[in-house]
Amino acid sequence: METLVVQTGIKHGRVAEITRSEQGRLTIGRGFDNTIVLTDPYVAPRQLDFRCNEGQWSVDVLDETNPVLLNGKVVRGEGIAIDSGDRLTVGRTRLRVFSSDHQIETTHKLFWNSKLHADKVGIFTALSAFLVVSFLDGFFEYVQAAITSETKEYGFSALMLAVVIIVWAGIWSLIGRLLRHQPHFSMQLFTTSLVLGLLVFLNPLITYLDYASSSAMVGEYAAYGVAFIILSLLLKFNLFYATNIKHNTLSAVIVSAMIVMLAYTAVFIRQDTFSTTPTFSATVKAPFAKVRSDQTLDTFLGVVNLTVERLK
Amino acid sequence: MRKGVLTLCNFVLIGLSFWLFFAPADVLGDASQIFDDRKKLVYQIRIIDISSGDKSSIGSGFQVSADGVLATNYHVVSDLIHEQDRHRLEVIDYLGNTIQSSLLDFDVVHDIALIKISTHGSDFFRIGKKSLSKGQRIYSIGNPQDLGMTIIEGNYNGLVENSRHKRLLFSGSLNPGMSGGPAIDEAGYVVGINVSKGGEQISFLVPSELLSMRIKGLREHASDADYAEVIQKDLYRDQDQYFKRILESTVPSELFGKLMLPGKLDPSLKCWGHTVDKPKLLYESFHKHCRTEDNLFIDGEFNTGSFAYNYEWMSTEKLNRLQFYHAVESRFEHLSLYNLDKEKYATNLSCTTDFVTINQESWKASICFRKYKQYHSLYDATLLLASVGQNHQAAVVTTAATGISKENAMALFRMFMGAIKWKRS
Numbered sequence: 001m002e003t004l005v006v007q008t009g010i011k012h013g014r015v016a017e018i019t020r021s022e023q024g025r026l027t028i029g030r031g032f033d034n035t036i037v038l039t040d041p042y043v044a045p046r047q048l049d050f051r052c053n054e055g056q057w058s059v060d061v062l063d064e065t066n067p068v069l070l071n072g073k074v075v076r077g078e079g080i081a082i083d084s085g086d087r088l089t090v091g092r093t094r095l096r097v098f099s100s101d102h103q104i105e106t107t108h109k110l111f112w113n114s115k116l117h118a119d120k121v122g123i124f125t126a127l128s129a130f131l132v133v134s135f136l137d138g139f140f141e142y143v144q145a146a147i148t149s150e151t152k153e154y155g156f157s158a159l160m161l162a163v164v165i166i167v168w169a170g171i172w173s174l175i176g177r178l179l180r181h182q183p184h185f186s187m188q189l190f191t192t193s194l195v196l197g198l199l200v201f202l203n204p205l206i207t208y209l210d211y212a213s214s215s216a217m218v219g220e221y222a223a224y225g226v227a228f229i230i231l232s233l234l235l236k237f238n239l240f241y242a243t244n245i246k247h248n249t250l251s252a253v254i255v256s257a258m259i260v261m262l263a264y265t266a267v268f269i270r271q272d273t274f275s276t277t278p279t280f281s282a283t284v285k286a287p288f289a290k291v292r293s294d295q296t297l298d299t300f301l302g303v304v305n306l307t308v309e310r311l312k
Numbered sequence: 313m314r315k316g317v318l319t320l321c322n323f324v325l326i327g328l329s330f331w332l333f334f335a336p337a338d339v340l341g342d343a344s345q346i347f348d349d350r351k352k353l354v355y356q357i358r359i360i361d362i363s364s365g366d367k368s369s370i371g372s373g374f375q376v377s378a379d380g381v382l383a384t385n386y387h388v389v390s391d392l393i394h395e396q397d398r399h400r401l402e403v404i405d406y407l408g409n410t411i412q413s414s415l416l417d418f419d420v421v422h423d424i425a426l427i428k429i430s431t432h433g434s435d436f437f438r439i440g441k442k443s444l445s446k447g448q449r450i451y452s453i454g455n456p457q458d459l460g461m462t463i464i465e466g467n468y469n470g471l472v473e474n475s476r477h478k479r480l481l482f483s484g485s486l487n488p489g490m491s492g493g494p495a496i497d498e499a500g501y502v503v504g505i506n507v508s509k510g511g512e513q514i515s516f517l518v519p520s521e522l523l524s525m526r527i528k529g530l531r532e533h534a535s536d537a538d539y540a541e542v543i544q545k546d547l548y549r550d551q552d553q554y555f556k557r558i559l560e561s562t563v564p565s566e567l568f569g570k571l572m573l574p575g576k577l578d579p580s581l582k583c584w585g586h587t588v589d590k591p592k593l594l595y596e597s598f599h600k601h602c603r604t605e606d607n608l609f610i611d612g613e614f615n616t617g618s619f620a621y622n623y624e625w626m627s628t629e630k631l632n633r634l635q636f637y638h639a640v641e642s643r644f645e646h647l648s649l650y651n652l653d654k655e656k657y658a659t660n661l662s663c664t665t666d667f668v669t670i671n672q673e674s675w676k677a678s679i680c681f682r683k684y685k686q687y688h689s690l691y692d693a694t695l696l697l698a699s700v701g702q703n704h705q706a707a708v709v710t711t712a713a714t715g716i717s718k719e720n721a722m723a724l725f726r727m728f729m730g731a732i733k734w735k736r737s
Contacts, residue, residue: 147631147639148592214666214676274655277648278680280663284641284698286633287674294669297729301722304664304679308691308718311659311683 003100004050004057004082006036008093020100024052028090029062042066042091050082050097057082057099066091108246126190133197134162140200161200165192168234176242184241191237195230202226211283212291219281224260231256351406353437357384357427357492358402359391368399371492372454373427376439376502376527380432381416383523384492385507386423387609389415393539394611403429417531420543421477421550421608421617422522423507426530437494439520440501444468450497452482452506452515454490464490468503472516476554476580476604476617479516480504486515544687547608547616547715551690554578554619555713555720563731568600569625571699571707572733580604581619595628595639607651608715614652616690616715621728622647627705640706646680646694647712658682658692667700671733674701679725681718693721695728 004021006028019026019036027034031045038047044063051058059070060078067074069089070082084099138158146154169192173183206226210219235252245251295303353375361368371388375381382403392399392415403413411429418425444450445468452464466484482495486509493506495517504517531542557578564575576583583602603620610616624643628636652658665678678696693716697709711728713721 143632144634145638147594147635147642148590149594150592216665275660276650276653278646278661278663278678278694280646280678280680280696281665282641282644282678284637284644284676284700286637287701287703288633290667290674290700292667294667294674297668297670297726300664300666300668300677301726303666304681304725305718305722307662307664308681308683308722311662311681311691 002052002055002057004052005098005100005102007096007098008036008038021050021052026050028095038090038093040091040093043093047090048088057097121186121190123186123189126186126193129190129193129197130162130165133165133193133200134158136197137161137200140204144204161196165189165196168192168238172238172242175238179243187241188238191241192234195234195237198233199226199230202230207283208285208289210281211285211289214281214292216279216281219283224264227263228256228260231259352433353435354406355382355411355429356404357382357388358404359389360400360402361391362398362400367402373403373492374494374502375429375432375436376426376523377436378434380429381527382413382427382429383494383505383527384425384427385505385518386418386420386425387507388492389418389425389427390609390611393418393543396539401427403427405431417526418539418542419522419526419546420610421546422526423518423609424505424523424526426526437502438500439524440497440499440503442501444470444497444503446470448497450482450484450495450503452484452486452490452493452495452517454486454493454506456487456490466513466515468497471519472606474579474582475606476578476619477550477606477608478519478522479507479606480519482515482517483513484515485509485513540686543610544689547687548689548717550608550617551713551716551720554580555716555724559720559723559727563727565731565733567735568623569598569627569707570705570735571623571625572731572735573623573707573709574621574728574731576602577621578604578619594630595626595636597624597626599624613654614657616651616684616692618651618715619713620647621709621711624708625705626707629704631704633703636704636706637700640698640700640708643708644676644696644698645710646678646696647710649692649694649712649714651692651714656685658684661692661694668729670697670729673699673732673734675729675732676700677729681721684715687715689717690715691718691721692716693718693725695725697729697732699734 004026006019006026007016008019009017022035026036027046027049028036028038029045029047030038030040030043034046044065046062048068049060049062051060058079058081061068061076061080064076069075070080071087082097084097084102086097088095088097135158138154141157142151142154166189169185169188172188173185176188177183203226206219206222209222210216232253235255236249239245239248239252355373357371357373358367359369360366368391369388371384373382373384376383389401392401401413401415403411405411411431413427413429416426416428448468450466450468452466454462456462464484464486466482469481469483472479472481480503482504486506490506494502495504495506497503502520502523504519505523507518508516510516563577565572566575581602582605583600585600586598588597588599600623601620604618606617607615608617626640626643628639631639659682661680661682663678663680665676668675668677676698680694682692684690692714693712695709695711699706709728709732711725713724716724
C-alpha cells in the first residue's frame with residue numbers, strides 16, 4: 001500500500017514538514033489525537049480523515065464550519081478522491097498531499113553556474129567591478145559633456161552612481177538574508193555594478209536615437225525602453241540571488257514593465273494640456289555621428305507647411 | 313539665460329481714471345483755471361463686470377466731436393470687446409451722472425477706442441494740426457494711481473524713431489492711472505492720447521493724427537463675433553504691411569563668425585551684440601540679438617506683434633568634438649515666447665525638426681508654429697538652426713515672430729535660411 005505524504009509549512013529554501021500516513025489512515029484537525037495537529041483556530045478539532053481503499057486515497061470532510069478547498073474548489077461530505085500533488089486549504093492552512101511514489105521534479109540548473117555562482121565571485125571581484133563602473137561613468141560624462149574647466153561634477157556623477165549601486169546591492173542582500181538566510185552581497189554588488197555599467201553605455205543611445213530620427217518622441221520611447229531593459233536585468237539577478245522565486249526572469253520582466261508603464265502614466269497624467277514650451281528633437285551631435293542624409297530646404301519647408309495646416 | 317527673449321517689460325499700460333480739463337484758447341491759462349473751464353468735456357470710463365457688479369477696469373475719455381464721440385484707449389475697454397456678455401460699459405460725467413453710452417469703434421493696432429454718448433454739450437477738444445518741434449513743452453493730464461487729478465509737464469520729442477508702430481515720445485512721467493487722457497500743447501490742442509510708459513521720464517502717446525484718421529474712417533460694429541473679426545483684420549493688415557516691407561527689400565548680409573547672415577532687416581529692430589566672457593568655459597562665443605521693442609496689447613494676458621532674431625557663434629580649440637557639440641546642444645533652444653500663456657488664446661506649439669542642407673552646408677533645423685484660436689489667420693512662429701557640418705565651429709540661429717500669417721512666416725524663414733552662407737577662407 002502506498003503511503004500518503006502530507007507537506008505542511010511550505011517555505012522556499014527551507015525544509016518542509018512532512019507527515020506520513022500510518023496503516024492507510026491519516027487525520028488532520030486541531031485535536032491532539034490527530035496525525036497532524038494544526039494550531040489554526042479556523043480548523044475543527046476533527047477536520048479531515050484520509051483513508052486508503054484498494055490503493056485509492058479519499059478524504060472525508062468531518063466539519064463544515066469553514067469550507068475545505070481541494071485544488072481551489074469547495075468539497076463536502078465523504079469519500080472525496082485524492083490524487084498525488086493535490087492542494088488542500090483547511091481554515092487558513094495550506095497543505096499538499098503526495099503519494100510516496102510521487103515523481104519529484106527535476107533539479108533546476110543554476111544560471112551561469114560555473115562562472116558566476118556565489119563562491120566564485122568574491123568581494124574583491126565585486127568591488128573591482130563596482131569601482132570600474134563608477135569610474136567609467138564619470139569618465140564617459142567627462143569625455144562627452146565637459147565644456148568647462150570645472151571637472152568636479154564628473155567626480156560627483158561617479159560618486160552618485162557608486163552610492164546608488166552600494167545602496168541597491170545592500171537592500172537586496174538584506175532581502176536575501178531574510179528570505180533565504182543568505183545575503184550574497186558580493187553577487188548583488190557584482191551584478192548590480194555590471195547592469196548599471198551597461199546603463200552607462202546604453203544612455204547615449206537614447207539621445208542618439210532622438211538625434212538620428214530628429215524626433216523627440218523616439219527619444220522619449222527609447223528612454224522608456226532602456227529603463228525597461230535595465231530594470232528587468234537588474235531585478236532578474238537581484239531576485240535570483242535574494243529569493244527562491246521559480247520564474248525570476250518572468251517576474252523581473254513583469255515588474256519592470258509595470259514600473260515603466262506606471263512611470264509613463266504618471267508623466268502623461270501630470271502633463272499639462274497646454275504648454276508654451278515646444279517639444280522638439282533638441283539633440284545635436286558631432287558630424288561623424290550623422291547617419292541620415294539631409295532634406296532639401298524645399299522638402300523641409302513643405303513638411304512644415306503640412307504641419308501648420310493640420311493645426312486646429 | 314537667453315537675452316533675446318521677446319520681452320514685454322517696457323510696455324506699461326496705463327489703465328485708470330482721470331478727470332480732464334482743457335481750454336482751446338490761444339494762450340493757456342493756469343491749470344486750475346482750465347480745470348474749472350473744461351472739466352465737463354472729460355468723462356470717466358468704467359468697464360463693469362456684470363456678475364459682481366463692480367468695475368473690472370477704469371480709464372478716461374475726452375469728447376472729440378460735437379455729436380458726442382469720446383476718445384480713449386483700446387486697452388481701457390478691451391474687457392468689454394473680448395467678453396461682451398460678461399461686461400458692460402459705463403460712462404460718468406464730471407458731476408457723477410451715468411450717461412448712456414455705446415462702443416463705436418476701436419483700433420487694436422494703435423490702441424484707440426471711440427465711444428458714443430447720448431447726453432453731451434456741443435463743445436469738444438480740438439485735435440492739433442500744426443506739427444510741434446522737438447523740445448516744445450506739452451502737458452499730459454490724468455489721475456495717476458487714483459491719487460487725484462494731476463498735470464504733468466514734459467517735452468514733446470516727436471515720433472519714436474525706428475518704432476514698428478507710430479508712437480509719440482513724451483519726455484515726462486506718465487503713471488498707471490492716466491490712460492486715455494489727452495496730451496495737449498501750450499495752445500491747447502490735442503497732441504496725443506496718454507498710452508504707456510517706457511521708463512523714467514520716457515512715456516508714449518498715441519499720435520493725434522491716428523485719432524483723426526480713426527474718427528474719419530469710423531466703422532460700425534454689431535456683435536462680439538464681429539469684434540474678433542475686426543481685431544483679426546487689423547492685426548493681419550498690420551503684420552502683412554510690416555513683413556511684406558521686409559521681404560520685398562534686399563536682405564542686407566553681414567559677416568558673423570565665418571558665416572554670412574542677414575543683417576538688420578528693418579529700422580524698427582534694435583540690435584545688440586556681446587561676447588561671452590566666462591573664464592572657465594572651454595569655447596569662445598559671441599552673440600547678436602535683434603528685436604522690435606513694441607508689442608500690441610490684445611488683452612491683459614495676451615499680446616502680439618513682436619519680431620526677434622538671435623545669432624550665436626561658437627568655436628573651440630580645447631574641446632573634443634563630442635564636448636563641443638554638447639556645448640552647441642546646450643544652446644539649441646527655440647526663442648521663448650512670453651506673449652500668452654493660456655490655452656484659450658492659441659494651440660500648442662507644433663514643431664518640425666530635421667537636417668537640412670542650406671547652401672551646401674548641413675544644419676539641424678526646427679520650426680514651430682502655434683495658431684491663434686480667435687484670430688485664425690495668425691500664428692506665433694519660431695525658427696531654430698544649428699550648423700552641424702564643422703567639427704570645432706558652429707552657429708546657432710533663432711528667429712521668432714508673434715502674430716504673423718503663415719505665408720509671411722514661411723517666406724521669412726525661407727529668406728533667413730536662404731541667406732545663410734559659410735564664408736570659405
